[in-house]
Amino acid sequence: MKKVMLMAVAILFSVTGAFAAHSGRMLPDTAKTKKVKPAKVQYTCTMHPEVLSDKPGKCPKCGMTLVKKESAKKKADTMKMKM
Ligand SMILES: [Zn+2]
Known part of the structure; x- marks a missing residue:
């Protein structure tokens, strides 16, 4: 059972890390998209x-x-x- 817990924790950490890295990269893009989105001219x-x-x-x-x-x-x- 302990092994399963360790696995779960490891997966959780890796997923969280991947998500953090991903969102860190995604954020500027989202900001850019918002800026590029044409304002009502x-x-x-x-x-x-x-x-x-x-x-x-x-x-x-x-x-x-x-x-x-x-x-x-x-x-x-x-x-x-x-x-
Ligand atoms: Zn006029």
Whole structure:
């Protein structure tokens, strides 16, 4: 019976070790995948922020080409748009 216990412990340790090594490798990949996953990109008119489209096109109000608007609000982007 003791042998069985030792075997079980050995297997448990090896499995845990393998899992730890695996998850350690997997974690960065998961993070990358999350980053790569495209954020909801919308297109908006610089003159009419209320105009939102999920496809590039032209503003129905003024005919200006819609610009990409990333879901993350960045002040730097807003500054660029004003230029
Ligand atoms: Zn417009």
